[in-house]
């Protein structure tokens with residue numbers, strides 16, 4: 001028996017970059033995964049004429065990408081879209097089907113973000129101030145469209161410890177001509193009195209409308225509700241988590257303690273536990289609107305859209321066809 005075609009370097013590199021967060025942000029991760037799937041298809045088609053070997057190589061690539069970070073559902077949804085459309089009885093047809101799917105997926109991502117941005121911008125008025133958390137390309141699309149509509153928007157940007165993605169948000173908003181104030185995370189409540197909206201993205205949205213986003217989002221939402229500031233979540237529909245339709249919860253990624261505390265300080269403190277959860281869940285009652293490319297939804301009704309898009313259950317095309325799907329989902333928290 002000849003050996004299977006190898007994993008593409010593009011897949012390996014992309015997976016490593018997602019794990020280390022060189023590539024980050026739910027939509028960006030999805031786009032990178034689709035590109036890596038396309039690279040695997042191209043390389044494998046030039047190495048084998050065995051359709052079964054081609055399909056095995058594609059599934060292996062999918063698993064390598066899937067295993068990188070557990071929380072943002074845009075990654076498995078990208079694999080569902082691209083590998084789920086793989087079809088054909090020969091390598092050429094299989095290759096062409098994957099390439100058509102990856103191209104369609106990437107186009108769809110761009111269009112969805114643009115359409116969502118237009119919807120979100122309608123919620124922003126001239127002179128409004130938004131408070132942001134972390135860095136979300138979906139959320140920024142709303143501000144970008146508002147600015148294009150001629151609205152004057154200001155932003156209070158939380159730095160978002162431990163990785164300070166707020167710095168990326170601050171830079172990109174500044175480049176859009178937005179007046180930006182950067183604050184430490186713990187100053188958020190004080191500055192909410194100056195904000196007209198909290199505007200965040202999402203890594204996953206559960207069937208009950210719970211929003212899984214960067215750690216600190218839920219506390220911000222509770223404070224915003226107490227201050228009467230509406231909370232708007234910008235999330236294209238690849239952020240809808242189909243496994244939650246069947247009762248699974250979303251796994252919250254725990255990252256390395258080195259992101260939280262430098263080695264010297266860690267050593268000086270000694271025997272303590274350092275936890276670094278990357279995400280939290282904001283209950284639907286604290287969210288005013290989820291803005292998608294299909295319009296805005298109250299969180300409680302997002303399940304209708306989820307059923308329309310995914311049916312009652314989600315495929316796992318990166319697994320071997322005979323693998324058990326029910327227990328393989330594995331979310332834990």
Ligand SMILES: O=P(O)(O)OC[C@H]1O[C@H](OP(=O)(O)O)[C@H](O)[C@@H]1O
Pocket residue numbers: 024025026027028134135136137138139165200201202203213214278
């Ligand atoms: O898809 P877009 O809107 O760009 O980003 C969505 C979310 O991805 C980020 O996670 P991380 O920085 O990858 O851990 C943030 O939590 C952000 O809200």
